[in-house]
Amino acid sequence: MPNQRTSLTDALIRKLRMNAELDADDIATIERLPFTREQLAAGTFIVREGDRPSRCCLLIDGFLFRAKTTEDGKRQILSFHVPGDIPDLQSLHLHVSDHDLVALNDATVGFIPHDALHTITRTRPKVAALLWRETLIDSALFRDWIVNVSRRPAPARMAHLISELARRLDAVGLMKDDQAYLPLTQVHLADALGLTSVHVNRVLQELRKDGMMDLKDRVLRFSDAQRLEELGAFDPLYLHQHPKL
Amino acid sequence: MPNQRTSLTDALIRKLRMNAELDADDIATIERLPFTREQLAAGTFIVREGDRPSRCCLLIDGFLFRAKTTEDGKRQILSFHVPGDIPDLQSLHLHVSDHDLVALNDATVGFIPHDALHTITRTRPKVAALLWRETLIDSALFRDWIVNVSRRPAPARMAHLISELARRLDAVGLMKDDQAYLPLTQVHLADALGLTSVHVNRVLQELRKDGMMDLKDRVLRFSDAQRLEELGAFDPLYLHQHPKL
DNA sequence: CGTGGATTTGAGAGAAATCAAATCATGTGG
């Protein structure tokens, strides 16, 4: 079963706090943000390519992903999102969405109206900077994803993706004893890595046999996280998880 | 030979104006931005992975690209930049660079101190929003690049990249009669597309033979831009070139 | 005119795709 409950503002504040010290007023303003809490079934489209959203989505519990569909019907997953993420902040300034935002599993999200965010952005420069920074980190992950799908052979590609997810899950307290609930199917992995699901299957068997990781029944287990990061040439710099980095 | 001269503020204002109406005060503030103009030789590293830049780089003339180098020495180009671009705006909030910024050919740039940009960002909300938007468009291009390198066969991949460049060159007035100065080598293309230069060579021959495009002696010629966009399944939505889109 | 970068050509190897089908869940409705 999914996991911990966290309140909307908790998740958001924790997230932003990782990046800088907010003063009491900032926090109070964030806590006063209006929002609508919603429970979404796995597979729900939150935003579709072409939509013009009027609110942003804060992920409270569960997982989301963003994807584009190519002309010939192939899907490319662009990012996975863990609780605390605000995956469509870009809609504040990019009015027509160029991709889909989808619930990976049953998830609970909070919708915050653009209005409110635009206001907070004008009145609280520090919060504005942090939100901007969030979108820039997003961007940094995309850059890394380009390198991953473009330059690494399948096993390293998988290792890199999983290493990234592990770090991000860990940052929000969802890794325990080298394992985490992670409801990705091999099809999701294939669509994220630019591989076919049959090839993903063979790669996963290999990594399992080599004792690096095991993804089974929706739980991810690391047997040797360090060796996995080496295989994936993983350098966490691009995650910008450190405030002053 | 390279091309037109444009003044720093001209380029910047033209760029930002494409996205919204700036009032006289906004423009005045931008025009007062302090900057250092510099002439850079082809191949110059403007920022290296690991650097902590204290200024942003506005491209006035020539081309830049951003790249990451993998452990095994392969280079992945993440984006190309045309005059008017500010390719390292992200350094305003991401303090350690996760990639390199390099001059593709002899280029002239203007460096604007972070200080000045942070100030303008606090005092002129409209300009702040536009700069933020610039970084979000950046992000949108990365998303598209992921799809391109991950999902399309080599000829479509090339077609897509070239179509994007054509649109962006056109937007800043650098396409004339279906041709433009574009000093990309086949090695650059290979590094951008995740292919080898020998394969790039064969793909280019094919596209030339099929009468779609021709890149020779640093000038790009379109024989059939529309067919090229079809081949590359190019949809300009993600460029967000339209203010209200 | 020599040197190094850029482009081109050829032959062979390899990683991942494709095609096809079996097995294994899981969840729903009768």
Add this chain to the structure above:
DNA sequence: CCACATGATTTGATTTCTCTCAAATCCACG
């Protein structure tokens, strides 16, 4: 509570796109 449908995982055989390795040619430039 079983029967059936649907989705996820697994396996095998074959194909294909792109890489690798090698070498020749071209070309700009000092």
